Amino acid sequence: MQQKLRAAWADVAESRKFASLIHILGWQDMRHRYRRSLLGPFWLVGSTAALVATICLLLGPMFGIPAAQYVPYVAGGMIVWNLIVSMVTESCQAFISESTMIRQTSAPLFTYVARVAWRNTLFFAHNLVIFPVALWLSGAHTNWNALLAVPGFLLLMANLAWMGLVLGILAARYRDLPKTIESVIPVMMFLTPIMWKPEMMPFRIGARILQFNPFYWLIDLVRLPLMGGIPPGKVWLAAALAAVVGWGIALVIFARSRDRIVYWL
């Protein structure tokens, strides 16, 4: 087992040598979307923007929150939520969709998860355009704290990467997993404070339970700085802890399955 753990770690470490492959493939995924239509990934940006606008116009007045507070909150939350959703769903296909490649080359398997992460980072950068527009339209302001969104994003990605690795492995073995995940996502979206604020919870017990929703604080890690706030220390700590523990679990699963993945494809 120890030897397998070392091999799993070596796989992840070796994928750095394939950085240029990850980069080329990630860009390729994006350019293919550009090629298919004039607007390319901005189609996705457009649909996110439309969703944000609808929520703000509909729910904002209903909740009675001033636009300058509500619009950036929803925009920031939605952008990050989109990243989480596409990372989670696309990671399920990380190995399955690359079966030809995996069966014919011995490149580290983590390369394929990294490709999904890089592609989604690029799409996230596109979606980010929405945020300044939301600020401008709602007359809100941000400040230099927004720079904290960068380490926040990195910590978020560190967490999404281990989740992606685990999901990629499990989905290669259990083919109904992607469908199961897809059915859980809309539920999670309502359980996570994106459209509503935690303060609005009617019961204190609800706020307690909310602490156990990791997506809540992972989103806040990026959303709060974007809005000019500073995420509390315990949020950073929780995210860092989740990354460490998560990677530990992911490496154990990866160690046990790495040799078998190619047989499952």
Add this chain to the structure above:
Amino acid sequence: MQSNESTTDPAAPDSIVFQDVSIHFPVFNASTRSFRKRVIQVATGGIVAPDHTGHIVVQALTNLTFSIRSGERVAILGHNGAGKTTLLGALSRIYAPTSGKALITGSVGSLINISLGTDPESTGRENIFLRGAILGLGRDFIKKKQEEIIDFSELGDFIDLPVRTYSSGMAMRLAFAVSTMLRPEILIMDEWLSVGDKNFQGKAAARLDEMLKDTKILVLATHSRDLALRHCNRAIWLEHGRIKKDGLVKEVADCYFGA
């Protein structure tokens, strides 16, 4: 149970040691592929939704024991379905043995599918970098080599056009030129590569010979007696996933093809 280590033991450079290696492919059905079913099984201790399906496996390779040392050029002979491709996969570190031990020391390169990963929408030049990256070559190395590759593939100005505009011959020439940049210690081939027209074939053969000169071990799966005799000094004959005969290429080929 299973291992596919590649140690760097200086005493045995560039060698392949297979000890009792078996490779079995699991065959899944909808039930064994189901996550929900698995969760229910675990949660209920198999009382609900028991797994009636036995564990079905296909035995591709059974108890192979052999070793290949530096300097050996091995032909893999055998009919379709004998396990040649699986063996090449195991030698390329793609399939870890289901049981047994496979020790492969040295860098392994394969010329099995030289156009793997080619993106038809990207230009020839972009594909040089893409293919190079798949082979694990550094960007700087490819940069240095790219003019030589373009030159060799005789693509001229086409190099900056998307690959989908190429004729199949042109695409093959490009793939060949990129893949033969590799200088692995162990080279795996499935049949000999022959690309392009008469003129290019001569050039390609010379380039392959040059590549072979630098490799220490060649493993070539083939159906051709000529090819085996010309390029190899040893042959392994596989039948139904087992070694039927292993020895000097002449002897094994005489048995396999008939004297």
